[in-house]
Amino acid sequence: MKTESGRPLSFSACGERLKAPEITRLMATALASPELLSLAAGFTDNETLPVEAVREVVDKLLSRSDAAGYLQYGTNQGRLPLREWLARRVSDQDRLPKEQAIAAEQVMITNGSQQALALATQVLCDPGDIVFVENPTYFVYLDVLRGVGADVRDLPRDAENRIDAEAFGQILDAMDSAERRRVKAIYLLGYFSNPASTTLTEKEKTDLAAVLREREMWVPVLEDAAYRELYFEEASEERSILGLDTFHDFPRLYLGTLTKPFATGLKVGFACCTDADWLQRMLYLKGQHDFGTAHFQQAILEEVLESGRYEPQLKLLRKTYFDKMRTLHEALLEAGLRELGWKWEVPEGGLYLWLEGPRGLDTGVESEFCRRGVENGVLYVPGDLCMGENREKNFVRLSFAALSQEQLREAGRRFAKTAREFTQ
Amino acid sequence: MKTESGRPLSFSACGERLKAPEITRLMATALASPELLSLAAGFTDNETLPVEAVREVVDKLLSRSDAAGYLQYGTNQGRLPLREWLARRVSDQDRLPKEQAIAAEQVMITNGSQQALALATQVLCDPGDIVFVENPTYFVYLDVLRGVGADVRDLPRDAENRIDAEAFGQILDAMDSAERRRVKAIYLLGYFSNPASTTLTEKEKTDLAAVLREREMWVPVLEDAAYRELYFEEASEERSILGLDTFHDFPRLYLGTLTKPFATGLKVGFACCTDADWLQRMLYLKGQHDFGTAHFQQAILEEVLESGRYEPQLKLLRKTYFDKMRTLHEALLEAGLRELGWKWEVPEGGLYLWLEGPRGLDTGVESEFCRRGVENGVLYVPGDLCMGENREKNFVRLSFAALSQEQLREAGRRFAKTAREFTQ
Numbered sequence: 001m002k003t004e005s006g007r008p009l010s011f012s013a014c015g016e017r018l019k020a021p022e023i024t025r026l027m028a029t030a031l032a033s034p035e036l037l038s039l040a041a042g043f044t045d046n047e048t049l050p051v052e053a054v055r056e057v058v059d060k061l062l063s064r065s066d067a068a069g070y071l072q073y074g075t076n077q078g079r080l081p082l083r084e085w086l087a088r089r090v091s092d093q094d095r096l097p098k099e100q101a102i103a104a105e106q107v108m109i110t111n112g113s114q115q116a117l118a119l120a121t122q123v124l125c126d127p128g129d130i131v132f133v134e135n136p137t138y139f140v141y142l143d144v145l146r147g148v149g150a151d152v153r154d155l156p157r158d159a160e161n162r163i164d165a166e167a168f169g170q171i172l173d174a175m176d177s178a179e180r181r182r183v184k185a186i187y188l189l190g191y192f193s194n195p196a197s198t199t200l201t202e203k204e205k206t207d208l209a210a211v212l213r214e215r216e217m218w219v220p221v222l223e224d225a226a227y228r229e230l231y232f233e234e235a236s237e238e239r240s241i242l243g244l245d246t247f248h249d250f251p252r253l254y255l256g257t258l259t260k261p262f263a264t265g266l267k268v269g270f271a272c273c274t275d276a277d278w279l280q281r282m283l284y285l286k287g288q289h290d291f292g293t294a295h296f297q298q299a300i301l302e303e304v305l306e307s308g309r310y311e312p313q314l315k316l317l318r319k320t321y322f323d324k325m326r327t328l329h330e331a332l333l334e335a336g337l338r339e340l341g342w343k344w345e346v347p348e349g350g351l352y353l354w355l356e357g358p359r360g361l362d363t364g365v366e367s368e369f370c371r372r373g374v375e376n377g378v379l380y381v382p383g384d385l386c387m388g389e390n391r392e393k394n395f396v397r398l399s400f401a402a403l404s405q406e407q408l409r410e411a412g413r414r415f416a417k418t419a420r421e422f423t424q
Numbered sequence: 425m426k427t428e429s430g431r432p433l434s435f436s437a438c439g440e441r442l443k444a445p446e447i448t449r450l451m452a453t454a455l456a457s458p459e460l461l462s463l464a465a466g467f468t469d470n471e472t473l474p475v476e477a478v479r480e481v482v483d484k485l486l487s488r489s490d491a492a493g494y495l496q497y498g499t500n501q502g503r504l505p506l507r508e509w510l511a512r513r514v515s516d517q518d519r520l521p522k523e524q525a526i527a528a529e530q531v532m533i534t535n536g537s538q539q540a541l542a543l544a545t546q547v548l549c550d551p552g553d554i555v556f557v558e559n560p561t562y563f564v565y566l567d568v569l570r571g572v573g574a575d576v577r578d579l580p581r582d583a584e585n586r587i588d589a590e591a592f593g594q595i596l597d598a599m600d601s602a603e604r605r606r607v608k609a610i611y612l613l614g615y616f617s618n619p620a621s622t623t624l625t626e627k628e629k630t631d632l633a634a635v636l637r638e639r640e641m642w643v644p645v646l647e648d649a650a651y652r653e654l655y656f657e658e659a660s661e662e663r664s665i666l667g668l669d670t671f672h673d674f675p676r677l678y679l680g681t682l683t684k685p686f687a688t689g690l691k692v693g694f695a696c697c698t699d700a701d702w703l704q705r706m707l708y709l710k711g712q713h714d715f716g717t718a719h720f721q722q723a724i725l726e727e728v729l730e731s732g733r734y735e736p737q738l739k740l741l742r743k744t745y746f747d748k749m750r751t752l753h754e755a756l757l758e759a760g761l762r763e764l765g766w767k768w769e770v771p772e773g774g775l776y777l778w779l780e781g782p783r784g785l786d787t788g789v790e791s792e793f794c795r796r797g798v799e800n801g802v803l804y805v806p807g808d809l810c811m812g813e814n815r816e817k818n819f820v821r822l823s824f825a826a827l828s829q830e831q832l833r834e835a836g837r838r839f840a841k842t843a844r845e846f847t848q
Contacts, residue, residue: 008701009548009644009675009699009701009702010548010605010608011547011548011702011705012546012547012548012549012550012553012572012608013550014546014547014550014709015546015547015548015705018547018705018708018709019708020704020708021708021711042497043496043497044496044497046492046493046496047492049492049495049496050495051486051491051492051495052486054482054486054495054720055482055483055486055487058478058479058482058483058486059479059482059483062475062476062478062479062482063479067475068470068471068473068475069470070689071473071474071475071478071687071688071689071690072467072468072470072473072688072689073466073467073468073688073689073691074689111535111713111714111717111718112714112715114712114713114714114715115713115714118712118713118714122436122438122439123435123436123438123439123442124433124434124435124436124439125436126436126437126438129436140711140712140715143708143711143712144712147708147709147712148436181434184434184436220433251433263495263720264495264496264497264719265494265495265496265497265498265718265719265720265723266495266718266720267497267714267716267717267718267719268718275433277432277433278433278435280444281435281439281442284442284443284444284445284567284571285438285442285571287445287564287567288538288542288564288567288568288571289535289538289539289542289713290535290536290538290539290542290691291536291538291564292691293535293691294535294689294690294691294692294718294721295688295689295691296478296687296689296690296721297718297720297721299689
């Protein structure tokens with residue numbers, strides 16, 4: 001079958017904006033070199049995937065007299081008991097009093113939290129609209145923002161590497177009113193973020209809200225909490241934007257998922273939205289895309305949650321990722337990476353180490369460093385892919401989720417070896 | 425949790441265009457009246473859903489030593505063996521010689537074929553762009569088109585109710601060159617269409633291609649074949665746009681699904697695209713939406729296909745829907761609907777009866793007829809919801825998929841009773 005008509009197609013403005021994600025070249029490199037140890041992949045740990053739990057749950061569901069219902073269409077918004085469970089979970093985590101608890105009507109089930117991000121952004125942003133993101137931020141969301149033609153701006157950071165609300169206020173003050181009206185969203189990574197594994201403090205969030213409130217800018221705030229459940233030892237005490245009174249007057253979208261915390265192959269995420277109109281429009285758009293996440297997966301996850309199979313799985317994952325993080329961290333330490341001028345924090349959750357290389361070093365996709373890494377048999381995500389407005393070249397994201405303990409040790413050595421080759 | 429900030433949000437142009445689907449009011453009516461027999465619902469037959477097959481397949485998959493892989497992320501484009509199977513299936517159905525067979529690289533797996541429709545349209549159409557559709561057409565696709573702001577135009581029909589290529593040529597000739605350039609797609613329902621249950625002949629398709637070719641308009645052609653497998657007794661001999669030489673130079677997208685023909689709760693569809701650039705852009709956009717349909721569902725369906733469980737299920741469905749169609753058809757006949765001036769063809773596949781009421785009768789969403797139907801305990805889809813440019817009021821879609829035999833008989837009687845009340 002011929003694959004080209006030879007006559008170039010005329011695409012929409014959206015179609016024209018779409019480009020290969022920058023990560024694509026890296027992924028192709030990984031595929032071409034199977035012996036490569038990839039600290040770049042977003043895959044989760046294969047060993048701990050809940051094979052038995054899913055088998056038991058499917059068997060249980062499909063033994064019921066009304067089993068056929070699980071294989072029938074569901075609703076566009078998602079299964080009500082699943083939404084109720086998730087609403088309770090988030091309300092508990094945010095210590096919301098009963099009368100302020102999140103309601104199931106405010107929750108929508110999506111194909112991973114990624115879909116909620118895409119829907120939310122498409123109904124908010126026209127080309128040229130401004131969205132503020134952290135630096136660094138979740139790189140696939142940068143693709144979504146570029147996809148709608150948004151103007152991506154960085155939230156400034158202070159010397160402690162916290163969001164600098166005062167500097168943010170100055171940025172807003174430097175805008176004229178037309179530009180301010182184009183600010184359509186603030187995107188925050190609340191917990192054990194991808195890529196930096198940092199957690200925002202309540203103060204960072206409330207200071208940000210204060211700056212917006214003072215200027216009467218009631219901008220939609222998105223908080224991506226995809227990794228909230230994936231702490232190592234202690235859940236974060238910081239409440240999300242749903243739990244903080246100061247956000248009361250802002251339209252808010254909280255994004256969560258059961259994908260990484262349970263089974264990536266099931267890909268069920270969710271979003272809680274405090275603005276009924278915004279939620280409704282996202283649901284209309286979802287109706288056009290798929291009218292509802294596959295019902296069977298939703299039923300599987302609902303049964304997982306209701307039968308108490310989620311907590312043991314989380315417990316296992318937390319320990320597994322903690323151990324893996326320590327292994328990679330220690331491999332890098334032992335190989336002397338700190339002495340080579342590299343810096344990193346030891347994370348308290350999430351799936352990544354976020355490394356800052358010596359100033360002036362270029363670790364970008366096209367860099368000699370990246371090529372040498374591949375020659376040395378190790379792949380990473382260049383940090384600049386995770387940056388919107390101000391792209392710095394000397395950062396690196398290492399994922400410790402997919403590789404085995406032994407592979408992590410070896411990958412750490414290979415990475416440090418590469419770093420050594422670039423130090424004189 | 426408060427659901428409104430009280431301050432109206434500013435949405436994107438896309439967000440502003442989104443409205444409640446016209447069908448929503450009907451669905452609310454159905455929910456509010458549980459005793460209502462709904463001939464409107466798009467649900468499939470519950471009794472025949474393949475509970476045992478899915479249970480066996482999941483058990484088999486999750487017993488393998490590499491079972492965890494099925495619960496891990498897959499790829500954005502979809503599982504290769506699944507795409508290979510689907511490429512072979514469509515190539516066989518279209519009697520393509522081996523050297524012209526569809527390749528797995530040309531296939532993408534989607535969240536139902538609906539997602540492929542949405543992706544295809546978003547990368548092609550800007551507001552004001554023209555898309556030609558059949559009259560009637562698939563009503564959810566009309567929502568997608570309105571969502572991107574497209575200008576929906578009808579393909580004209582001749583006295584035999586076939587696509588009138590000559591009249592289509594005249595429509596194109598009446599356009600100036602700027603307007604012609606805005607024609608971005610032709611959307612066809614190839615087989616046992618929703619809602620009219622008609623199948624396009626090869627002649628209709630090739631005549632349409634000839635009209636475009638004569639004018640050197642190499643417009644993308646979409647053929648929605650969602651119901652191709654759901655014939656009653658004989659598969660259609662008509663080849664799709666993939667199998668017809670005359671479409672060789674057109675960018676083509678063929679849409680199929682395993683959702684309605686196997687299990688609606690699994691929601692896996694696919695598209696075959698002959699234009700590599702178009703496909704790539706759809707995949708980039710899918711990457712932003714979900715980076716791949718849930719891997720576990722894909723694995724389930726792949727195993728269903730490879731283990732020979734699909735054909736027996738199809739055989740069962742074909743017989744079930746044939747019987748249900750005959751029951752509803754006969755109930756309407758016996759209740760004397762033909763004598764009341766109503767006309768319909770007996771379909772050879774699909775899930776719908778498409779009825780034409782007496783000229784001048786209004787059966788639309790807001791009509792007295794529709795209200796009386798609800799009072800009489802029966803709901804249908806008003807035909808005008810399935811029409812783009814020229815909306816006629818005296819058509820009705822009746823779905824025979826979800827109700828039982830007995831319910832279909834009763835629903836048919838109630839519908840005919842309503843029709844009688846509107847005949848003097």
